[in-house]
Amino acid sequence: MYFNRYVKANICLILNLILKSLLSTLTNLMHLSQSLINWYSQNKRPLPWRETRDPYKIWLSEVILQQTRVAQGTDYYHRFLVAFPDVHSLAAADEQDVLKLWQGLGYYSRARNMHYTAKEVVEKHNSIFPDSSAGLKKLKGIGDYTAAAIASICFDEPTAVLDGNVARVISRLYATDTPVDSNEGKKTITDLAKSLLDTNHPGTFNQAVMELGALVCTPKSPACNTCPLSFACEALKRNQIEKFPNKTPKKSPTIRHLNYLVISFTKDKDEFILMRKRTGNDIWKNMYDFPCLESKDASDPKDILDTCVKSGLLGEFPFVVRHVSDEYIHQLSHRRLLARFIRIEVKGVPMLHDNITAVRKNLIAELPLPRLVDRYLATLI
Numbered sequence: 565m566y567f568n569r570y571v572k573a574n575i576c577l578i579l580n581l582i583l584k585s586l587l588s589t590l591t592n593l594m595h596l597s598q599s600l601i602n603w604y605s606q607n608k609r610p611l612p613w614r615e616t617r618d619p620y621k622i623w624l625s626e627v628i629l630q631q632t633r634v635a636q637g638t639d640y641y642h643r644f645l646v647a648f649p650d651v652h653s654l655a656a657a658d659e660q661d662v663l664k665l666w667q668g669l670g671y672y673s674r675a676r677n678m679h680y681t682a683k684e685v686v687e688k689h690n691s692i693f694p695d696s697s698a699g700l701k702k703l704k705g706i707g708d709y710t711a712a713a714i715a716s717i718c719f720d721e722p723t724a725v726l727d728g729n730v731a732r733v734i735s736r737l738y739a740t741d742t743p744v745d746s747n748e749g750k751k752t753i754t755d756l757a758k759s760l761l762d763t764n765h766p767g768t769f770n771q772a773v774m775e776l777g778a779l780v781c782t783p784k785s786p787a788c789n790t791c792p793l794s795f796a797c798e799a800l801k802r803n804q805i806e807k808f809p810n811k812t813p814k815k816s817p818t819i820r821h822l823n824y825l826v827i828s829f830t831k832d833k834d835e836f837i838l839m840r841k842r843t844g845n846d847i848w849k850n851m852y853d854f855p856c857l858e859s860k861d862a863s864d865p866k867d868i869l870d871t872c873v874k875s876g877l878l879g880e881f882p883f884v885v886r887h888v889s890d891e892y893i894h895q896l897s898h899r900r901l902l903a904r905f906i907r908i909e910v911k912g913v914p915m916l917h918d919n920i921t922a923v924r925k926n927l928i929a930e931l932p933l934p935r936l937v938d939r940y941l942a943t944l945i
């Protein structure tokens with residue numbers, strides 16, 4: 565009898581402790597979440613896409629801002645909205661015009677996917693974006709992050725976003741050891757972000773974490789003294805901020821050597837340059853650069869020229885090499901391009917073949933061009 569009462573009393577005590585601990589955890593989470601939202605309402609930057617819940621505009625801003633600084637992205641956001649104010653106008657546009665407008669932002673597959681998706685939304689969804697992250701993820705180019713951002717901001721879906729800023733803030737807040745770029749790490753961060761999410765204001769909460777990562781919890785020298793989460797930050801408590809977020813060591817980038825042939829000729833007093841439309845699944849698909857001979861290592865321009873002559877690209881005409889540029893270095897996410905431009909003037913009209921076309925020199929700037937080519941063209945007299 566006494567034993568039973570003793571066991572019962574202990575069970576009650578344990579249940580009480582568990583309940584108290586759950587309540588305390590819940591209160592802490594609510595406190596964290598509320599502190600963050602308060603901070604956001606007072607400190608957020610007045611960005612144009614924060615004044616709307618139109619899924620087209622939010623989608624546009626999210627795609628533009630991937631891998632792009634806000635200042636540069638804002639400019640492109642305005643330009644896109646002027647040219648394509650809604651999903652209909654983007655769907656009806658020519659892909660070359662979309663790529664041209666995107667020029668300078670890099671990662672051109674984003675623009676191609678956006679154009680493709682606009683057409684899909686118009687043709688298959690009656691011009692209305694799906695109103696859930698699951699539905700949005702079925703559209704080309706919309707992954708977990710973009711779907712969660714659109715669904716939470718536009719449709720109040722209680723879904724946590726995960727981008728670089730969120731990963732940094734959460735991993736420091738909880739001092740998580742698993743690399744944030746591994747599948748396990750992403751799951752850990754997403755679960756923790758979900759536990760913090762304010763389900764009544766998911767869009768505001770998501771934007772608040774991202775804004776904190778952008779303005780306060782920055783990669784280097786975070787401003788912990790002004791951080792609304794400092795009272796609970798584990799990395800700060802341990803004085804180990806620089807240890808987080810933990811990331812998998814980066815592989816060294818692949819190097820590609822591009823030997824560009826800038827072949828010009830004159831016809832009816834106009835100067836033309838041979839341009840190549842890039843097809844296939846390599847970088848810069850459907851954009852324009854020059855005919856190119858790629859080599860494994862840095863090549864002697866003379867060898868490149870021999871190969872060029874043998875390829876028949878210059879026809880049977882005499883030619884003069886006008887200039888060989890210094891090496892241009894162009895960094896992509898996983899690749900480093902080392903490019904050299906060999907300027908050749910042909911005394912005749914070369915044969916055009918495959919995807920090579922002759923473009924009047926003064927009209928080249930109207931083509932969608934990779935930044936590398938644009939940089940070279942700026943030096944061309």
Ligand code: SF4
Binds near residue numbers: 737793794798
């Ligand atoms: S206290 Fe410092 S490290 Fe921790 S979340 Fe805030 S800014 Fe980041």
